[in-house]
Amino acid sequence: MGQVQDKVAFITGAASGIGAACARVLAKEGAHVVITDVDAVRGMALEAEITSAGGSAMFMTQDVADEARWKECVDETMKRFGRLDIAVANAGIAIFGPVLDMTLADWRRQNAVNLDGVFLTAKYCVPAMRAGTRGGSLIMISSVAGLRGSGMLAGYSASKGAVRLFAKSMAMECAAAGDGIRVNSVHPGIILTPIWEKAATAAGGGLNAPLNPYDLASAGVPLGKPADPSEIANGVLCLASDMSSHMTGAELVIDGGMTAGSVRRR
Numbered sequence: 001m002g003q004v005q006d007k008v009a010f011i012t013g014a015a016s017g018i019g020a021a022c023a024r025v026l027a028k029e030g031a032h033v034v035i036t037d038v039d040a041v042r043g044m045a046l047e048a049e050i051t052s053a054g055g056s057a058m059f060m061t062q063d064v065a066d067e068a069r070w071k072e073c074v075d076e077t078m079k080r081f082g083r084l085d086i087a088v089a090n091a092g093i094a095i096f097g098p099v100l101d102m103t104l105a106d107w108r109r110q111n112a113v114n115l116d117g118v119f120l121t122a123k124y125c126v127p128a129m130r131a132g133t134r135g136g137s138l139i140m141i142s143s144v145a146g147l148r149g150s151g152m153l154a155g156y157s158a159s160k161g162a163v164r165l166f167a168k169s170m171a172m173e174c175a176a177a178g179d180g181i182r183v184n185s186v187h188p189g190i191i192l193t194p195i196w197e198k199a200a201t202a203a204g205g206g207l208n209a210p211l212n213p214y215d216l217a218s219a220g221v222p223l224g225k226p227a228d229p230s231e232i233a234n235g236v237l238c239l240a241s242d243m244s245s246h247m248t249g250a251e252l253v254i255d256g257g258m259t260a261g262s263v264r265r266r
């Protein structure tokens, strides 16, 4: 028996990085994983990888900011698997640069994915979870940038800080409803995913070169290195499973010590 055996998990932005790692670990632990992303090529490749390893996966193309598509994707999930137990609101983009250089269009585009996408995950996944009898776990991927300020990432930080308090508020709504649904946020630090390569092109007037996560981690992470996406996925597995049955409204910080303090290396 896996730790999430026979549960149904919906993961957004799951074609790459942290979302893909969540899909792999939840499938390995027995869940049926619904993978959605705007990137159909990588999404379909991940579906094939998981199913050929003996897991259960279904990919659907989805832009998390598109409300009409949310209804279709959740309806398709219920048609195929008949229930929903876990939702991971993971899809996100990061637009780097001085806030005064940021256009309103980029500010809104980032919030559409990072914040509207999380709101729509809750709006469409919670009713599907409530249709079952086993409660559920809603996991929102925020960031250390949702816990403290980040220069050159002000818009991103604002979206991730909002996700942190949205998770706590949703946790209270679900607790008040007595629906057995737990809601928690996850706060990764510096993780080895393609998001850093995309930094160069995320905004029209963005950076000229990708950011190097190894350099950033060496300077700012007490453990001295960036994390592998699987190290975040393991935390998500804990929140998704019954091991975390008394956790709701909590923040799971997986950052190599970044927000705890700073160290002087020997």
Ligand SMILES: NC(=O)c1ccc[n+]([C@@H]2O[C@H](COP(=O)([O-])OP(=O)(O)OC[C@H]3O[C@@H](n4cnc5c(N)ncnc54)[C@H](O)[C@@H]3O)[C@@H](O)[C@H]2O)c1
Pocket: 012, 013, 014, 015, 016, 017, 018, 019, 036, 037, 038, 039, 062, 063, 064, 065, 090, 091, 092, 093, 094, 113, 141, 142, 143, 144, 187, 188, 189, 190, 191, 192, 193, 194, 195, 196, 198
């Ligand atoms: N990598 C890090 O260091 C780090 C740190 C803290 C938080 N995060 C957060 O983790 C989450 C995953 O990021 P990642 O590092 O794996 O990045 P990633 O770029 O590897 O993966 C993000 C995925 O989201 C998808 N996506 C983008 N816009 C979308 C949309 N509108 N609808 C659906 N899918 C969309 C992309 O196609 C991609 O597959 C994000 O919310 C990010 O903000 C990442």
